[in-house]
Amino acid sequence: MQTQTVTEAPRLGKLYLQAVVTARLGGGGALPDTELVLPDQVVDPGHLAAYVRVCGGSRRDRLPATYPHLLAFPLQVRLLADRKFPLPLPGLVHLRNVCTQHRPIATDDPLTLRVHAERLVAHPKGAQVDLVATAEVSGERVWSGRSTYLARGSDAHGAHGATAPATVDGVAAGPAVELADDPAAAVWRIPADAGRRYAAVSGDVNPIHLNALAARVFGFPRAIAHGMWCKARALAAVEARLPDAFAVDVAFRKPVLLPSTVHHVVRRAADGWDFALLRPNGEGAHLVGTVRPPADEVLPAPR
Amino acid sequence: MSDWYRDMTNSAVLGGLTRRLGLPRPAVLRRHTPGDPLLTGPALVVAAGTGPLVAAVSDLLRADGAEVRFEADGERLAAVVLDATGAETPAELEEVRTALGPALRRLAPSGRVVILGRPPVEADGPTAAATRQALVGIARSVAKEARGGATANLIQVSDGAEDALASTLRFFLSGRSAYVSGQVVRVSPAEVPDAADPTTPHAGRVAVVTGAARGIGASIAETLARDGATVICVDIPAQGQALSTVANRIGGTALQLDITAADAPARLAEHVVERHGGADVIVHNAGITRDKLLANMDEARWASVIAVNLEAQLRINAALLETAGALKENARIVCVSSMSGIAGNRGQVNYAASKAGVIGLVEATAPLLRERGATINAVAPGFIETEMTAAMPFGTREVGRRINSLSQGGLPVDVAETIGWLAQTASAGVTGQTVRVCGQSLLGA
Amino acid sequence: MAPRRAAVVGGNRIPFARSNGPYAHAANQDMLTAALDGLVSRFGLAGERLGEVAAGAVLKHSRDFNLTREAVLGSALAPSTPAYDVQQACGTGLEAAILVANKIALGQLDSGIAGGVDTTSDAPIAVNERLRQALLAANRAKSTGARLAALARIRPNHLVPEIPRNSEPRTGMSMGDHAAATALRWQVTREDQDALTVTSHHRLAAAYDRGFFDDLLTPYLGLNRDQNLRPDSSLEKLATLKPVFGRGEGATMTAANSTPLTDGASAVLLASDEWAADHGLPVLAHFVDAETAAVDYVHGEEGLLMAPAYAVPRLLARNGLTLQDFDFYEIHEAFASQVLSTLAAWESPEFCKEKLGLDAPLGSIDRAKLNVNGSSLAAGHPFAATGGRIVATLAKLLAERGSGRGLISICAAGGQGVVAILEAAK
Structure with missing residues (x-):
């Protein structure tokens, strides 16, 4: 795998535009054998404060475990937006995200971020791919993240016919927790502008989050909340009770249409937490997640 | 309360006009404020008959800082005191004419005429009694002739009551009696406790004032507090906010109590004992009106007025007398009656009944209190400027204001000052009486 | 020295009014002052310096940062009486009483007042969060240009105010x-x-x-009794009400068997036994x-x-x-x-x-x-x-x-x- 160092975080709006222009449906081909590296990123305290304000939780001297994802995200998009990337960026759906904090990250730790794509596999509805990110401080890996995306209708040629390891209702299997019968620990009343607000701090200006019209183009009746915002907020609810090292694993099952009221359920597990965002009418989950001790490799390797 | 007519006739511009039209000119009355001297000018002390009290009266006046004259020499007089206690024959009344007549011409605005006589009932035979009673006619007529806010009153000093005279004489000479005129007060022999400082006659005493949240009651509380008393302000719970304001303004306490409640007298007695170790002064001021012609009077109007204005006073007095320590030595009870109780009033049969009843209550209770050194008296206010009178129709209000010798309504403080005098320990010789605070109203005269 | 017990001398409150009722235009400070004044008059404390006044409000304007002290200054108590605010949600009033009682028990105070006040009618309304951020940024700006730039970020929809929610911040649930x-x-x-x-x-x-309440309550703004009180309340009447909390079959809580939003204030006089005796005041309880x-x-x-x-x-x-x-x-x-x-x-x-x-x-x-x-x-x-x-x-x-x-x-x-x-x- 060749390493390509990026000196400055790419501009996301430009990348999206470029991706829309160059998009090819069901592109195909192999994953790029490239690792993008963005060295020595220092967190902007103002940006961190804005992130915390939007996602809940408290401003501390440590980074939320979901925050490094934000730093790595432009690199992900740059890989995805590349003309040679086998799947089209527009319309990609986030299926699952695992963030692993190997040790607490101080807000002034300079982070070196590495991103590559792997495990392009077939999915009943198309193809899925993992974008893997790591964060290092002076060569020590302090954080890693794995985002699984689905490209509907695409073929996973590069995966040579392999299928995803396991599926639930056509979605990549996430943590196996069932919380539908638990009473809500909290009720979230998510306003219509939640997507625009998170876009403003995350840079994820994917139009499906920004307004209903754009969302309709991609088959959603209204704009939908960012999965990573839901995850960050759910994690913030238990932030005071998290160990120094953990993995927070979330499967995004049904999109949260904006505006929306959802029930947040949280339950203490033997070695962590189980949580979910449920529809108030009992008709399934938007998201289920776990907090567990970190594993070396959270997902099984592709077969 | 503004008296538009008095203000107009006393104004620079319109005053001249009203004078030329020959309209009456209600005077701006001299009222007491703390620090005021007893009199604002010299006092003339004269006698009809032997004048046995001239020396004592002169000493009292001088002790209070007043200049005393025995002959008028043309200067304006703040007061004239006529000692007629030595007059026992109608012939001696001629000296009233010669002594008082010229002096009246030189009486200053808000001047005071005080005539001292003896009680007719204590006279030896008809001649003396007639002479003594004649003084009543003189005092009341002089009161009507007086101008510029001047008043005239008669003090009937019983034989042996000379030492008990001081507080009453001071009251009638001072600005405290601004709206009391044409009245007759008897002073009986009594043990007068060691003289309190006349400027703060209620220092160290505890006073209960019912109906203290507003109007006359609030003024009574303020006046007693000004003169040194710790005042327990009582009113119905619904008046609590106003009551609290009054109590805090005067550094007193508020007691929310419906005095008609069955347990109210006991609660009041218990309260004064537990919180204050007994009361020195009780002022029964709480009163209500529920006017209706008798023909249209319902039971509720009748009963509530009798209950508040009369029965409550009787029951509270009984409870205070029964409860050990509730009334201190030399206690003073002052009840508020009304002109309606003396003269009667159309549409106020219930009210007049209650207020006349108070006069009977006072007369009958006085002997019961005598052995404790305690007294009970009533004041009967005439037209007093309050929120109640302000709500009267214009015509009724104007008639009410003008049909008295001072051609104006009184103020709540005038009633309060009168109560303050009766409540003094030094007023031990005055009991069982009803004193009108009416500017010598024509009603019931 | 063994701690002494704090005495409850008495209390005072104003009648409680329903939200947007008779006290709609009364601020927390107004109502707390009224409650204090009623207490002061009941016990003849006008002009008296007390050890302290501890009180608070759950819903508080930012201008009321010194609510209790301001109420004391507006009351008949001596202005030399110190005061501070306490806030422990609905526990505020009792927690304030515990604080004062503890200080009395320790001998740090001889007398004090504990109280609380709340209005849901005159509740604080916050400016829109984005408007607030823009205004704060403008305030921080060092140059006119920067200030204008900050203010230029304000949009019409930022002017919609934020009404305080009666919900738990961490759960979003009422x-x-x-x-x-x-x-x-x-x-x-x-x-x-x-x-x-x-x-x-x-x-x-x-x-x-x-x-019973004659010496526990002082009327305020024409209200003599708690406005929510329904002496003729009956099971039959309550049975007709629809549930307002919970869902479906399991919903049992109605507007009647839940407390309504209310405005009001209360205050309690606490003291050492000696202080009460010196002032001729009763001790109701310890x-x-x-x-x-x-x-x-x-x-x-x-x-x-x-x-x-x-x-x-x-x-x-x-x-x-x-x-x-x-x-x-x-x-x-x-x-x-x-x-x-x-x-x-x-x-x-x-x-x-x-x-x-x-x-x-x-x-x-x-x-x-x-x-x-x-x-x-x-x-x-x-x-x-x-x-x-x-x-x-x-x-x-x-x-x-x-x-x-x-x-x-x-x-x-x-x-x-x-x-x-x-x-x-x-």
């Missing part, structure tokens, strides 16, 4: 929603809740009728002890309003008492279901064993001794004012009885519970 979940957990029936409600109204009305508990409702461990169920057993244990050793129980009726859930928990062997670690349940109480003069369901519940109402009411009950002991239990937002024991003055 207190009623939380209580409904707890009611379901303890299977509290609609009938039991309504019966408790009717009893509360009838008992409060009877207490008014016998003049503060014995107090305890505050909190539960983790955020992570699903316990119901939001169940903390008193934990605080009381700790208080009982410390004082060597059983739940039955009381002559009066004053359990704040935030919701009828809250009272009933708490009682059910104390009767439950499982709860007492698993959650409280007790060998046997605390047991049941004699309901005839519970809220004998009514409580918040009838009187209303201006959050921070409820503690003062209850302390004064219980102290007077104990004084009337002449002996005995009373338990106060108040649940509070944030999963907290403040409880205390008073004993009649001997």
Whole structure:
């Protein structure tokens, strides 16, 4: 795998535009054998404060475990937006995200971020791919993240016919927790502008989050909340009770249409937490997640 | 309360006009404020008959800082005191004419005429009694002739009551009696406790004032507090906010109590004992009106007025007398009656009944209190400027204001000052009486 | 030096008004001042310097940063009386009383006033968060240009104000929603809740009728009694109401068996016995002890309003008492279901064993001794004012009885519970 160092975080709006222009449906081909590296990123305290304000939780001297994802995200998009990337960026759906904090990250730790794509596999509805990110401080890996995306209708040629390891209702299997019968620990009343607000701090200006019209183009009746915002907020609810090292694993099952009221359920597990965002009418989950001790490799390797 | 007519006739511009039209000119009355001297000018002390009290009266006046004259020499007089206690024959009344007549011409605005006589009932035979009673006619007529806010009153000093005279004489000479005129007060022999400082006659005493949240009651509380008393302000719970304001303004306490409640007298007695170790002064001021012609009077109007204005006073007095320590030595009870109780009033049969009843209550209770050194008296206010009178129709209000010798309504403080005098320990010789605070109203005269 | 016991000399409150009722235009400071002035007049304290005044409000304007001190300055108390604000949600009033009582017990104070006030009518409305951020940025800006740039970020929709929500910040759920979940957990029936409600109204009305509140309450702005009080409340009438919290079959909580939003203020005079005697003032009762508990409702461990169920057993244990050793129980009726859930928990062997670690349940109480003069369901519940109402009411009950002991239990937002024991003055 060749390493390509990026000196400055790419501009996301430009990348999206470029991706829309160059998009090819069901592109195909192999994953790029490239690792993008963005060295020595220092967190902007103002940006961190804005992130915390939007996602809940408290401003501390440590980074939320979901925050490094934000730093790595432009690199992900740059890989995805590349003309040679086998799947089209527009319309990609986030299926699952695992963030692993190997040790607490101080807000002034300079982070070196590495991103590559792997495990392009077939999915009943198309193809899925993992974008893997790591964060290092002076060569020590302090954080890693794995985002699984689905490209509907695409073929996973590069995966040579392999299928995803396991599926639930056509979605990549996430943590196996069932919380539908638990009473809500909290009720979230998510306003219509939640997507625009998170876009403003995350840079994820994917139009499906920004307004209903754009969302309709991609088959959603209204704009939908960012999965990573839901995850960050759910994690913030238990932030005071998290160990120094953990993995927070979330499967995004049904999109949260904006505006929306959802029930947040949280339950203490033997070695962590189980949580979910449920529809108030009992008709399934938007998201289920776990907090567990970190594993070396959270997902099984592709077969 | 503004008296538009008095203000107009006393104004620079319109005053001249009203004078030329020959309209009456209600005077701006001299009222007491703390620090005021007893009199604002010299006092003339004269006698009809032997004048046995001239020396004592002169000493009292001088002790209070007043200049005393025995002959008028043309200067304006703040007061004239006529000692007629030595007059026992109608012939001696001629000296009233010669002594008082010229002096009246030189009486200053808000001047005071005080005539001292003896009680007719204590006279030896008809001649003396007639002479003594004649003084009543003189005092009341002089009161009507007086101008510029001047008043005239008669003090009937019983034989042996000379030492008990001081507080009453001071009251009638001072600005405290601004709206009391044409009245007759008897002073009986009594043990007068060691003289309190006349400027703060209620220092160290505890006073209960019912109906203290507003109007006359609030003024009574303020006046007693000004003169040194710790005042327990009582009113119905619904008046609590106003009551609290009054109590805090005067550094007193508020007691929310419906005095008609069955347990109210006991609660009041218990309260004064537990919180204050007994009361020195009780002022029964709480009163209500529920006017209706008798023909249209319902039971509720009748009963509530009798209950508040009369029965409550009787029951509270009984409870205070029964409860050990509730009334201190030399206690003073002052009840508020009304002109309606003396003269009667159309549409106020219930009210007049209650207020006349108070006069009977006072007369009958006085002997019961005598052995404790305690007294009970009533004041009967005439037209007093309050929120109640302000709500009267214009015509009724104007008639009410003008049909008295001072051609104006009184103020709540005038009633309060009168109560303050009766409540003094030094007023031990005055009991069982009803004193009108009416500017010598024509009603019931 | 052994601590002395703080005496409850008396209390005062203004009648509680329904939200946007007679006190719609009264601010917290106005109402707290009125409550203080009524107390001052009741005990002849005009111009007197007291040890301190501790009070607070749950819903507070930023301009009221020194609410209690400002109220003192506007009251008839001596301006040399110090004051500070306390805030522990609905526990504010009782917590303030505990603070003052503790200082008296330690000899740091001889006298003090504890109080609370709340208005839901004159509630603080915050500017839109983005408008606030823009204004703050403009304020921080060092140059005119930067200031203009910050202000230029303001958009018309930023002018929509933010009305405070009566919900828990961490759960987004109203207190009623939380209580409904707890009611379901303890299977509290609609009938039991309504019966408790009717009893509360009838008992409060009877207490008014016998003049019980004559020396505990001072009318304010024309209101003489608690506006929420319905003396003619009946089970039949309450049965017609639709549930407002919870869902479907399990929904039992109505507008009647939950306390309405209320405006009001209360204050309690506390002192050492010596101070009271010096001032010729009565001692109604003594503060014995107090305890505050909190539960983790955020992570699903316990119901939001169940903390008193934990605080009381700790208080009982410390004082060597059983739940039955009381002559009066004053359990704040935030919701009828809250009272009933708490009682059910104390009767439950499982709860007492698993959650409280007790060998046997605390047991049941004699309901005839519970809220004998009514409580918040009838009187209303201006959050921070409820503690003062209850302390004064219980102290007077104990004084009337002449002996005995009373338990106060108040649940509070944030999963907290403040409880205390008073004993009649001997």
